[in-house]
Amino acid sequence: MQGSLRALEPSILKGEDKWVRSVCEICSSRCAIEVRVVDQKPVWLQGNAFDTRMHSSICARGLSGVSQLYDQDRLRTPLMRVGQRGENRWREASWDEALAFVASSMQRLKQNYGAQSMLFSSKTGESFDLLSSFAANYGSPNTFSHWSSCPIAIESALEQTFGERAYRDFEHADYIVNFGHNLFEGLDIPLSKAMARFAANPSKKLIVLDPRFSIMAGKADEWYPIKAGQDLAFVLSLLHVWLRDAKYDHAFVRRYCIGLDALKASLKETTPQWQERYTGIDAKTIERLADEIYRAAPRCILDWGHKATTSPAEFQRTRAILIANVLMGNVEKKGGIYFAKTPEMLNALIQEPLFPLLQSPYPTPEVGIARIDGAGEEGSAYRFVPKKHGVLNAIADAILTQQPYAIKGWFLTRHNPLVTVADPQKMRTAMASLDLIVVNDIYMSDTAMMADVVLPEATYLERDESIHLHHGLVPSYTMRNRALTPLHRTRSLHEIVRSLADALGFSHAYSWKTMQELRAYQAKGNSALLESLVKRGYVQATIPHLFLREEASVRAFCERYAHVELRHVLEMFERRRKTPSGKIELFCAHIEKAFEGYGVPCAVDMDVQQNYPYTLISGKSAIHTNGHTQNVPYLHALMPDNPLWMHPSTAKAHGLRQNDTCYIENEIGKEKVKVFLTEGIRPDTLFLYMGFGRQTPLLPKIDRKGSSASKLLSLKTAPVCGAMITNTGVRIVRA
Amino acid sequence: MAKAYRLIFDENLCIGCQACNVACRLENDVPEGVYRLQVHVTTQGVFPHLGMHFERRSCVMCDEPPCVSVCPTGASFQSKDGLVHIHESQCITCKYCILACPYHARFINPLKNVVEKCTFCFDSRLSKALDPACVSVCTTEALRFGDVSQENSAVAMLSRKETLLFPKAHLGTKPKVCFIPARKGVKV
Amino acid sequence: MSPMWGSTAQYEVIHWSWAIAVYLFLAGISAGSIIVALLVKWNRHERSNSSIWDAMIKSGTLVAPVSILAGLFLLVADLGRPLSFYWLLIRFNPLSVMSLGVLFLLIYTPIVLVFTLLVFERTIVKYTWLLPLGSFIEWVKSLHSYAKTIEYFLMAAALCVGSYTGFLLSALYAIPLWNSPVLPIVFLTSSISSGIAVNILIGLVFFKSTINTESIKYLLVLDLRVIMTELPLLGIFFVGLFYGGGEVSSVAKAALSHGGLALVFWLGVIGIGLLLPLATVILALRSHVYRVRYILTNATAVLLGVLLLRYYIIYAGQIYLG
Structure with missing residues (x-):
């Protein structure tokens, strides 16, 4: 192995041997890592212990970053299509030629069909923010992230219920009900580690519902092989039992929530007996679990998962799970769920700028044209889908019908819809009819096979990137620092976008040219922050964890910051929520208006098997x-x-x-x-x-x-x- | 003073993610196709009464190593800390030790044509007071390593707290690698 | 859980292959043939000068060095690094049966060669191109008074070589099928059996002298005795494994009932190696028909059986690990 330590043994003595702290990107968990670099060659990777949750842990994929870096099969130079689209005949090209071709093609499409005829898609994260900005400045509203193929139901349900994201405190929970959130295979080291510790603790209880005996199920105290896609029926009957027996946090619901009556009315029939035929779990078990879970509240979490794509009722399923948490009164309780304590909130509270504020280096002006999928447009089926993320499943039909307007080009950066999106057969046909496909990736992909131009991307070990703010109990900052300069003729998306912006004539949109300028702009010149992020890769101030409805936690916080008034801390939770009613919405009136039967959890659209065996x-x-x-x-x-x-x-x-x-x-x-x-x-x-x-x-x-x-x-x-x-x-x- | 190394594998924490497996390859430049370390995950029982078993497959560093006693050239040897190592130059690859190992931990390095196995990363890490690569990267901190004779070491404390099982203890090999068996799931 | 920990091929490698089985066979033949030759020499040769007995001694003294040298060649060639075999000679591990084996072979092989030279002294001096050996033989002859002592040493060394191959395997408790105290006895017995067979075969073919009904009958009876010892020994071997319990008994069951190897055992080792000779011997003794053909058939079948026994034990041991 070219990159391994042994292969370099003799040079260690004379050569340079350093550690670079960075952020992993072999998956989207983006764990903090450190890379040992000997003579400009990464030889070892491990968790970055500056993030104390990581210690030196890293997963098999993270470790394989080195293997990916040195893989001989990586894309090494820009490729341009020679034969028919998808025919797999290519020629190597220079960056200048490839980028000039992309710029002129995009210019031509804009002139002939309007900028909206170009689609842009990327994995969510920095590359998506950058690409969205590029698309908006070019003039297209059609940006797509991977959201609609993964977490969108959760993001939607959180938005509609709480008006913001919520987080789970696995660390302090006593009881967790897991609906196939496969944290032991879809790894996120801090979360997976907390969950592993939880599962291994004999005094805690883990219930797993999954049609498959996953690793998670293997660690459960009780595993229920629920019928696929039927989580909703289980949760509805759980809620039914609680409401029937008046087992819920009455004070919390009364004070902070809206729509209890509608919920009660909706759940009249969803008895434990009713759910048996859907889930295959017997009624007695539901009664027992309902009792156990309620007794464990509020240090109990019903875990809504990471990816939620199990059935057409996904929005309902996830909302029902969120509402179950709400009824347990675990919101802002230790061992329950909580909302982000943002830098702005904390700085205001403690009256000192402990947490640096960042400004976005990616200006994204409003385009003013409706998207092809109608996301975010009043009256559209996707009016509740965020405009920024879009609906991937709508792309193929839009291209094939050229509705609502001409769609001629697609720019994809490390996005492989022919593998990760439904019905790739149809998508392939749709792609074949496009005028321009540009793919930026590390490897050749199914999608790149369909491209006119393939731009070879540098891997995350070869890239410097901007500062990333992570929300949670305490905000943290990470920054990707490259361990080596790009191998072969690869480039980062930043370089690509910046060159294209120049060529397309909107260079002025960006106040930066180099990554150094970008970082400085983003940090508002805060060189201390930048310096420590370059050195440590991960920065987090140590302040007491703040659960706003946990008395001991609030008191500890006020003791640490004597000048902070208790009333101000408590007010943080009392504020108006960003939902239409300003409260936690058990019933969403505006959803009900647009989607009858969806305003409050009820049994709809649960069938996924559709008469197949x-x-x-x-x-x-x-x-x-x-x-x-x-x-x-x-x-x-x-x-x-x-x-x-x-x-x-x-x-x-x-x-x-x-x-x-x-x-x-x-x-x-x-x-x-x-x-x-x-x-x-x-x-x-x-x-x-x-x-x-x-x-x-x-x-x-x-x-x-x-x-x-x-x-x-x-x-x-x-x-x-x-x-x-x-x-x-x-x-x-x-x- | 000689060390009393111990590696504790907590089956309750292990999730079979193979980070240890890959870390071992990267650290020790293990050639393609062979493994010094794997974690095998098996499902036991009959649906829906199941259990999951996680087994670390690697050298267990016996105190009484059969691989050392059968080696005709002394290539397989035990250090003063009780670690079992191989002098590559003296190994004639007679494969007797591979057959003698009840843990099937030894194999032939196809590039060097000598017998190879886990060393607890002795040269590159342990001798520099670093944990073996597998221990250091373990995603869920299911592996603990240290000197059990040091009363305050993590392994000593864990050893006092938990019931440890030593693989194939009946053979009298006295392994330094032991495990905390799974508390959950059906046992077969 | 569908496997995702990488290839498990390394756990299924047959590390000791046919070469080792053949080596065990050859070492057994060598020791067996010399043991038989010595026994015959001590008990018979004094009385009958030019008979099958003489042929058997000549055969033994010829087969023993040839087979041990061929075996040693195979043994070294089978090493992963054959050129580093010298480590075997400069290191000694008294705990290692392999090391002990090397020691035995280092003692045994030269003595066998010297013994062979002594037995074939008159033949050697006939050939001029063998003259350089002449002076060596002269020197050996000066030790002639110790000839009997050499024979005793040779017998001891042969017994060691004949049984060490069994201990080589039975010392490994990682391999249930090998880890039996009966295995060395089985190997030694079958070595002697193969020694008898090969001496008869080579003796009849190359040193054919007067052979009469009486000696044929005697050889057949000898065969019968050996077979009647080996059969129950193999029985005891497997019964012992069955009562080993747990994985040992399941390994024994699998080894006797699964796939091609079970076929090798039942058809090759038991059928050809033991039952076929047994049947011919009994048939011949009953009908008082003493033909050379019977003896040749028996000897060949016995040799094949002994080879297949080594092959079976080597492979089944490594395949069925429990």
């Missing part, structure tokens, strides 16, 4: 990041494909044995799978890890290895939030 579900593994890391040598060696989990009784019914090949199909598509027999799944359910079944001939190691669940997913979205739905009905067909 089996439900196909999918999820993350701890080895790969969605559709991104399959080619990374270290990770590929651990997990080169994704066999289909199948219960032995199901296999027997179809005459299938371990490692047999068969097909799963529905009206959307048909996919070849290899059978993996396991007791760890419901007999009516099938499971695939995400990100396989690729079509990338330029990456022969992963081309057509394993199976893609996306190929069987419908473009229909969940009402209100526009979420993709990743559980679907299928049948098994023998090969």
Whole structure:
């Protein structure tokens, strides 16, 4: 291995040996890391202990950052299409030529069809903020993040219920109900570690509902193999029992919430007996759990998860879970859920600028044109979807019908919708009809195969980036510092966007040219902050954790800051919420008006199997990041494909044995799978890890290895939030 | 004074994420296709009464190592701290030690054609007072390493608190790697 | 959990392959043939000068050095780093059966060679190109008074070589099928059996002298005795494993019932190696038909059986680990 320490052993003595603190980006958890660099070569990675939650922990993927960096299969130079679109014939090009081509093509599209004819998409994060700014200055409203294929139902439900994001205090909870939030496979080290400690503690209790015996389920005190997509029925009956027995935090609900009566009316019929036929969990269990959970409140969390795409009722499911937390009165309690304490709030409270304020280096002017999916537009089906994020599932049809207006180009940065978005067959057809596709990525991808220009991106180890503010109990700041200069002829998105902005004539929109200028602008010249972020990669002031409804916590805070008045601390919670009613909304009147039956949790749209004999579900593994890391040598060696989990009784019914090949199909598509027999799944359910079944001939190691669940997913979205739905009905067909 | 190293693997904390596996490869430049360390995860029981078992597959650093006693050339040896190592130059690759190891921890390095196994990262880390790579990166801090003869070390304290199981203890190999068995799930 | 910890191929490698099985076979033949030759020499040769007994001694003294040298070549060639084999000679680990084996072989091989030279003295001096050996033989002959002592040493060394191959395997408690105290006895017995067979075979083919009904009958009876010892020994070996409990008994069951290896055992070791000779011997003794053909068939079958036993034990031990 080129980058390993051993390969460099003799040079250690004379060469430079340093640690660079940075931020990981092999997945979107973005953990704080430190990189050991010997002679300009990264040789080792570990957690950055300046983030005390990390210690030196890092996951297999994070460690493989070095393996990705030195992977011979990485894109090394700009490529331009030679043959037909998707034909896989390329020629190498210089950056000047590639960027000039992109700029002139974008200019041409803008002249002929308007700037809105260009779509822009990216993984959420800094690259998305940058790309959104680029799109807005170019004049297109059509920016897409990965939200609608992942957390949008949660973001929506939080927004509609609380008017802001909420966070979970796993560390201090006594009881957690987990609805398939797979923290032991979709890793976020601080969260996963807290959850592992929780699960290993015999005095705490973890309930897991998941159709599959996941690692999480393996750590549970009780595992319920709930029928896929039926979480809502479970929560509705739980709420029913609490309301029936008047077991909820009456004072809290009365004072801070709106819509209890509507909730009660909606849940009259959702008894424990009623939910049995949906979830497969018996009524007695519900009664017992309802009692246990309520007794554990408020140090109890019903965990709404990270990705919420289980059924069309996703908005309802997530709202029901949030409301269950509210009824337990765990809001702003230790071991419950809490809201971000922002730098502005804390600085105002303690009357000193302890937490630096940042200004965005990415100006994003309002475009004033409706989006292709109508997101955020009054009267549209996606009026409640944030304008910035959009609905990915709406893209294919919009391109194919050229409605509501001409759509001719797409700029994608590390976004691979042909793997991660439903119905890639249709998307491929739609992409084939575009005039311009630009893809910026580390590797060749299914989507890049369809591009006119492929721009090779530098990996996160080779990039300097801006300051990132993380919200939570105490704000923290991280900054990506590069461990080495880019290998090959790769560039960062910042460099690409800045060059294109120059060429397209809106250079003036940006007050920075280099990353140094960008950082200085963002930090408002706060060089102390920048210096410590360059040195430590992670900065957090130590102040007492503040749970606004936890007396001891508030008192401790006031003791630490003697000049802070108790009343001011308490007022932070008493303030008007950013919801239409100003309160926590158990019932959302404006949602009900637009989507009848969606204003308050009720039993709607829960069916995902749709008359097929089996439900196909999918999820993350701890080895790969969605559709991104399959080619990374270290990770590929651990997990080169994704066999289909199948219960032995199901296999027997179809005459299938371990490692047999068969097909799963529905009206959307048909996919070849290899059978993996396991007791760890419901007999009516099938499971695939995400990100396989690729079509990338330029990456022969992963081309057509394993199976893609996306190929069987419908473009229909969940009402209100526009979420993709990743559980679907299928049948098994023998090969 | 000689050290009494101990590595404790808490099955309750382990999530089978293979960070240890990859860290070992990166730190020790383990060639493709072979492993000094893997964590095998198995599901036991019959649906829906299941349990999950996490097994660390690696050298357990026996106090009474069969691999050392069978080695005809002394290439396999035990240091004064009781760690089992291999002198690469003296290994004739007769493979007797591979067969003698009840933990199947040894394999042939396909590039060097000598027998290889976990060293607790002795040269690159342990001798510099650093934890082995696997311990240092463990995502959930399921691995604890230290000198059990030091009363206040994390491993000594954990050893007093928990019931430790030593793999294949009946063989009398006295491993330095031990585990805290899972408290949850069906046992088979 | 579908596997995602990487390849497990390294746990399934057969580290000791056919070469080691053949080596064990050859070392056994070497020790067995010399033991048999010495026994015959001490008990028979004094009386009958030119008979099958003489042929068997000649055969033994020829087979023993050839097979041990061939075996040693295989052994070194099978090392991952054959050129570093010298470490075996300059290091000694008294706890290692392999080290002890090297010691035995270092003693055994030269003595066998000297013994062979002595036995074939008259043949050697006939050939002029072997003259350089002449002076060496002269020197050895000066030790002639110690000839008997050499024979005793040789017998002891042969017994050591014959049984160490069994201990080499049985010392490994990581391998349930090998870790049996009966295994060295099984190996020694079958070594002697192969020694008898090979001496008869080579003796009849190359040193054919007068052979009469009486000696054929005697050899057949000898065969019968060895087979009747080996069969129950193998029985005891497996019964012992069955009563080992836990994974040991499941390993024994698997090794006797699964796949091609079980076939090797039942058909090769038991069928060809033991039952076929047993049947021919009993048939011949009953019908009082003493033909050379029977003896040749028996000897070949016995040799094949002994080889397959080594092959079976080596492979089954490494495949069925419990």
